[in-house]
Amino acid sequence: MKNKHIYMMVLGLCAALMTGCTENERMRYENKPCVYFSSVTESDSIPYSFAAVIKDTATINVPLKIIGEAVDKDRVVAFRTAPASTAKDGVHYRLPETEVKVPAGKVTAEIPVKVYNKELDNGDVSLVLQLTPNADFDLGYSDRLTARVVITNQLVKPSYWRILSIYYGAYSKAKHRLCIQIQGFDFEPKLKGSMIQTYMSYGRLVYNYLLKTPVWDEETKQWITADWSPL
Template identity: 25%
Template sequence: MKQMIIRLMIAALAISLWVSCDQEKTIMYRQEAGVRFMYQAEDEYSFVDNYGETVHLYYITVATTGDSVDYERKVSIAVVENDTNYVNTARPEQYKLLEGVVPAGSFSGEVPVEIHCTPDMSDSSFVVNIKLVPNEDFPLAGFDNRYFELSMTNQLVKPKNWGNLAFYFGQQFSISWYRFILNVLNVSYIPYPSAQEGDEKWSYNQLLANAGKVKAALLQYNREHPNDPLRHEDGDYAGDEVKMP
């Protein structure tokens, strides 16, 4: 009788281990079929960065979980709806969500959003909240429940690389100061040396020379307005005098 009890206990343990391993395999399989937004959960695109452009393809980077596969996989996205915490102000004619791709053998991919410039973007920003949705390739798409907030405008916005540009133009930022810089240099954006592949780039010597032009223009402005030097007109430093290194 004692031996039978021991055998039953061993059998029960074996069944428990088998079920546990089967569940673990199921979880591993589900993890391999997941995709999520890789980087920040929000970004803003301004058509000012590409003067004359009316349609722009914005790419959101995504990452997969688990092993890579030897075939291309599709990534699907949709607008977040019926959630009061995420309000969409962009209209359907201002954007188009496209199907993304994770290349064969890769752990990451991109999902494009086609942005259309409209006249009212010149004085306003519009937001669309985007989510990853399951499909045959990624049944657990968006498993971390993170959304991506994309803003679109035709206004000047703070450059993402201002932390680098601040060495040349000062730590304090405002749209009015940035507009002054662009007008002096007659450009729509500042081509920093570490710009993305394919973008125009200035050398560090060019950047220093152009920063010198801006400083000369700032000094000239202040000489012409001795009682009213150039000041930041907006942002955290509104009212403060503009200073350059």
């Protein structure tokens, strides 16, 4: 008899848990979908430097992600330029109005920011994008509702140089310029796993170059040599 009571209690508990899960899932899927910046938090930035490229304009795609399911119709994400921006519209950047489309069947989108190499000699400028709610989307994670795009004509030390130092040694702007010269491209703003093998190979090329030809660093007033052991 006692075992029967225990069995009935276990069945009741399982039923309650299943009901709770069903209700939670229903609540999750019935909530209005939300949007957030998927690659940066409010403490991060997306740098773009014209120091490493021979061109006057470029396009930076700032990625967005939806919390919720894909639907069978196009939707739009609304945003605005925040007052904290120091970049000038039409001088340093150009935006596609104040909304972008999330195509039917998708839960990701991008805000294409066209940036210009103009009036940057006095220092960096920043464009701060801020998501705003609309009929299609509420706001997502509170620390991912703004994205700062920094536009500069100076070299920008990659935020992940701690990892790159395994292949390239200690950072300096002179070494950074040498890397661009040898590689033919600058480092990406964010580390991509697919680039690790490439950085490993180019790190050896930079090392071998410095073995034969040390580079003078005007900033530190020192010679940069092959003083590390690349993988």
